[in-house]
Amino acid sequence: MINKDEILEALKKVFDPELGRSIVELGMVRDLHISDAGAVTFTLALTIPGCPMKTQMERDARMAVMTLPGITDVKITFGAMTEDEKKAIFAKGKPELPKLNKFNQVQKVIAVLSGKGGVGKSSVTAMLACELARSGKKVGILDADITGPSIPRLFGLPPGGLRGSDQGILPAVTSLGIKVVSINLMIPNEDAAVIWRGPMISGTIQQFWRDVLWGKLDVLLVDLPPGTSDAALTVMQTIPVNGVVLVSTPQELAGMVVRKADSMLKQLKMPVMAAVENMSYFVCPDCGKQHEIYGPSHIDALAKSVETDVTVRLPIDPDLAGLADTGKIETYSSVEISELIKKVGM
Ligand SMILES: Nc1ncnc2c1ncn2[C@@H]1O[C@H](COP(=O)(O)OP(=O)(O)OP(=O)(O)O)[C@@H](O)[C@H]1O
Ligand SMILES: [Mg+2]
Structure with missing residues (x-):
């Protein structure tokens, strides 16, 4: 009993x-x-x-x-x-955030947020990590999407790839040397659905932050759960995030998304380092013309509302989708993402 x-x-x-x-x-x-x-x-x-x-x-x-x-x-x-x-x-007063493992030194924690799901948050997180790693930075990705983790798949990391040591959990390491921690690396197969509620999610995220041997990192990227709901909020309150990269697409109802993301960020007093409009246009392989398939861009209005100067528009790129699906995202390079990194000074 x-x-x-x-x-x-x-x-x-x-x-x-x-x-x-x-x-x-x-x-x-x-x-x-x-x-x-x-x-x-x-x-x-x-x-x-x-x-x-x-x-x-x-x-x-x-x-x-x-x-x-x-x-x-x-x-x-x-x-x-x-x-x-x-x-x-x-x-x-306010609580102290959980202390990081004493072997860890993380310079900057950047969370990738979106107003709704499926806009390319995980892809942008992965691209940021790859370009940072290529420019010589030490990078980690904390996959905070506990119920729909997709980072390991993008990098072709097999399930069950995390190991433990006396000092903490050892992250999986990609070809470019990016350290990755995700719930999908802990469960035996990718399809085991994780149906956890708030408190357990928060506990797991805390462990990912505190009990993982991240070592010395220049940037830790946090792939947030989709949207601006409880789950994303919980993560932002569990980890000491320095700033946010906001991802959206042109077909999102700009007004609503902006309002929701805006109110969450203001509530958290969280600065937006950059706004990314993903799937913003398509470059015709035949005529080279840009087509705004999902309608006109809303990036300037979004940037204004969340008070950031750095904006990036990413094209729809079938190559990206293909490489992401086959776990080869590290072979993809994005000029736009490299520029974003320089502008933000990550
Ligand atoms: N610029 C792009 N061009 C083509 N395909 C893209 C692009 N960005 C993302 N995709 C594809 O769109 C799908 C959704 O992307 P992704 O998983 O990164 O979104 P997400 O916002 O993380 O989703 P979720 O909310 O489920 O976590 C994936 O299949 C991905 O390969
Ligand atoms: Mg995702």
């Missing part, structure tokens, strides 16, 4: 998204009780009664407890903290 300590241990992985600290550490979990039949009840004492993150925390807490063996039911009631308790919490 599961005991209270084990339940609290599981609940430690649930974070108050606003405060960035565990609900257990914050003293929010109260009156914890387990019945003989395995039904768990507890109170979540909130700092603000109408906390907008209430449902998310409840959902995450329920999931964390439900996954324990022998638990049949979870009932959560909401309570409120006293003024003094609140003061004590807010006096502590």
Whole structure:
């Protein structure tokens, strides 16, 4: 039978998204009780009664407890903290981000973000890594897309390729010397769907950051989960990201995407280093003319809205898609991406 300590241990992985600290550490979990039949009840004492993150925390807490063996039911009631308790919490300020493995020295962490899925985020992450590596930089890629990881496939890295050592997890290394960590390198086959919820994703990302022997890196690129939802937000709050490269395509409803990405970035006070419009045009192999297949470019409006000076338009390139599909992305060179790196000074 599961005991209270084990339940609290599981609940430690649930974070108050606003405060960035565990609900257990914050003293929010109260009156914890387990019945003989395995039904768990507890109170979540909130700092603000109408906390907008209430449902998310409840959902995450329920999931964390439900996954324990022998638990049949979870009932959560909401309570409120006293003024003094609140003061004590807010006096502590923002949490310290998890410390990096002492053998690691990472100069810059850059996350690649998009308004929606399938716009070429992973491809852009991989191209950035390749061009940086070719220019002599030490590069790592942290594949933070836990439920749809695609970085290993682009580089032709086989599943199960990560190894452990006393000092930490050893990343897989590509031909160009890019260090890669992804959930797909840990599971036995690529198709094993990972259906995890917020707290577990956050725990895994923390491990990828803290427990991996990245060594000395000039740049660590983080391939974020698609969109500006919880998952992407969780990652950005788990890793000390220095800046963001925003990827979009012309067919995205510019207004909506901009608003969502914008509000997330402003919420996080995150600078946008560059805006990339992928699949922006196609160069006809016969006549050499540029065609805007997905409609006119929105890159200038996007750049203005997210306050960046660096913009790049990438063509639709069947060669890129082919090489990406066959795990040979390292043989692809992008002049546009090289220019972006120079402009940003990565
Ligand atoms: N410029 C391009 N020209 C041609 N094909 C491209 C281009 N960019 C991306 N693709 C192709 O589009 C598909 C989606 O790209 P990718 O996986 O990089 O997107 P993503 O934003 O990471 O997707 P997800 O949201 O699923 O993580 C891939 O098959 C990729 O090869
Ligand atoms: Mg992707």
